[in-house]
Amino acid sequence: MSVEKTLSIIKPDATKRNLTGLINTKFEKAGLRIIAQKRLQLTRSMAEKFYEVHKDRPFYNDLVDFMISGPVVVQVLEGDNAVKLNRDVMGATNPEDAEEGTVRKEFAESIEANSVHGSDSLENAQKEISFFFANIELVT
Numbered sequence: 001m002s003v004e005k006t007l008s009i010i011k012p013d014a015t016k017r018n019l020t021g022l023i024n025t026k027f028e029k030a031g032l033r034i035i036a037q038k039r040l041q042l043t044r045s046m047a048e049k050f051y052e053v054h055k056d057r058p059f060y061n062d063l064v065d066f067m068i069s070g071p072v073v074v075q076v077l078e079g080d081n082a083v084k085l086n087r088d089v090m091g092a093t094n095p096e097d098a099e100e101g102t103v104r105k106e107f108a109e110s111i112e113a114n115s116v117h118g119s120d121s122l123e124n125a126q127k128e129i130s131f132f133f134a135n136i137e138l139v140t
């Protein structure tokens with residue numbers, strides 16, 4: 001097992017419904033430690049840049065609109081195999097496919113408004129963490 005860091009975002013559908021604490025409880029119960037966290041209103045250009053890998057997908061413009069529709073909470077989670085562990089806690093992209101007990105099964109409203117983002121690889125985690133945080137903000 002290796003200790004990893006991953007980037008998590010609690011999305012606007014969840015912050016609007018005051019679910020930050022309940023979602024954080026799921027992370028902590030799973031053994032993920034929140035070592036950095038801040039609440040932000042993303043600008044359009046930040047959201048476009050963050051989701052640039054999806055810019056040719058049909059849902060890109062709607063996704064950007066959704067991600068700036070309210071505040072987000074960006075956070076760094078640390079733990080053994082944190083990238084995969086967080087993806088397991090999140091559940092499948094489409095809440096209809098997500099397993100019982102996952103964040104998306106319990107809280108997501110739709111395939112788009114699915115409550116959380118999590119990095120999908122260690123390489124992307126490092127890029128996404130540095131998109132939002134300076135090293136001095138990661139307090140292990």
Ligand code: IDP
Nearest residue numbers: 054059063092093111112113114116117118120
């Ligand atoms: P992930 O968040 O599970 O890694 P990705 O495929 O990376 O899923 O998609 C990024 C985000 O784009 C999803 O979390 C969701 O908010 C949105 N999204 C993905 N697929 C669709 C779709 O088919 N329709 C609408 N939105 C989508």
Ligand code: MG
Nearest residue numbers: 117118119120
């Ligand atoms: Mg993804």
